[in-house]
Amino acid sequence: MAHLLDFEKPLADLEAKLAELRQFEADDGSVDLSGQIEALQTRVDTLRQSIYRGLTRWQRVQIARHPERPYTLDYVDALTTGFVELHGDRLFSDDRALVGGPATFKGSAYGGDDRTVMVLGHQKGRDTKQRKERRFGMPNPEGYRKAKRLMEMAAKFGKPVVTFLDTPGAYPGLEAEERGQAEAIARNLLVMARLPVPIVVVVIGEGASGGALGIGVGDRVLMLENAWYSVISPESCSSILWRSWDHKEEAARALKLTAPDLIQNGIIDEIVPEPTGGAHHDPAATFEATGQAIVRALDALLPLDSEALLDQRLAKLDALGAFREAAPAA
Structure with missing residues (x-):
């Protein structure tokens, strides 16, 4: 290796x-x-x-960031045929950190049916040139607006949406803030909450904060065994709480950001198993397990009409989180 x-x-x-x-x-x-x-x-x-x-939680974070781990376009190549990448948000420009387009999901290879889907996902890049071009998978607002455009296109033609999450976060540059990063992500949350077609989300690597959530609202949320998904990265959490990155392992434990943590808390619906050592040790086996999980999700969602689908999605979102009511003061 x-x-x-x-x-x-x-x-x-x-x-x-x-x-x-x-x-x-x-x-x-x-x-x-x-x-x-x-x-x-x-x-x-x-x-x-x-x-x-x-594996500790921090070790799983390290595996999720492994540079040889399969990225979104690797999953697209393995799980679909006829992928046509669409570009641009029709407002500013194209964002290479977030890719998407229609494709035929090879469901028959994984125990289901072949069907057209709209695929979206973060793409980090393999070499220095690609990583610079794609900003290590950190989208600008135009990336999220492109995703919104493609999801609305999927709804227009009645096609399910499949998204792949793998980002250190939304791009934090000045130009992103000038063009409305927070508004673009928030708009996507609203659109995805109301989208009248099935949405299957797969966390394949890093799922950091709003950068991931901007394409992460789904009817079924699947997560690879060694991926992580959290409101903040362990390093950033450590730097805020301890003014140093030295406590990142402690932060990872406290954040409970791994797949077993999240399924226990009802944040995700299914853990997709990885080969021993991580997805990069046997990508073919990882693609097989992911394809089967997507088939199960789509088979459960496609029979639902739009009203039932949205009711179920709303109930799922309402059930997230927990709180405790304090006793009234004497």
Whole structure:
């Protein structure tokens, strides 16, 4: 693996030793190292399971940010055919940090039916040039206004919407504020709450604050096992509360931003399993599990008429959160 996370280094060291043993045995056929190889393989397997079964919240955040992790366009390529990317918000410009367009979802490959959907998602970029062009997946207001235009187009033609969330947040630049970043996100929340077609949201990596929520209001919210979804990143939370990034791990624990936390609190509807080590270790298996989860969501939503769909969506949104009433003062 080209990029190792800190907690993966002991495993990488063992795997390197295992590879050396195998290579040595192959080069010198007179030496039988099968016993040592088998014992070391057992140690590798045991350590791998120990690491990935006991991930902390901060470690899951690190996996969600892995540069080799599949991004939105990878899911689009794997799960759909005939994708036509549409550009521009018809007000200012096109935003490369948020991509979208109609496509045929290959539902038949995952136990469902093929159908036309409107796909939207954040796109970070693979190399330095792309990341600069796409601002690491942080949209400007025109990105959210483009998304709004495409969702309204989907509603006009009666097609479901599938969104993929993977952003460190909405772009915080001066020009974004000048063009109405908060208004653009808020407008999308209103539009998505009222959209008369099914909306399936998939959190595939980072789901930070309003940057994610701007395309994150859905009838079904799916979340990959090692993704995170929160009102703020651990680093930003740490810098606000402790005036330092040094407490980011503590902040991650307090935010309860992982998939198991969120399904327990009713924020998401389903956890999509990832291969051991994360989605980047076996993208094909990740796409398979994601496709199956989208099929289940669409099969549950498409039979509903618009009125029932909106009633169910409103009830879902009303049920989010919890509060405690204080006893009246004596």
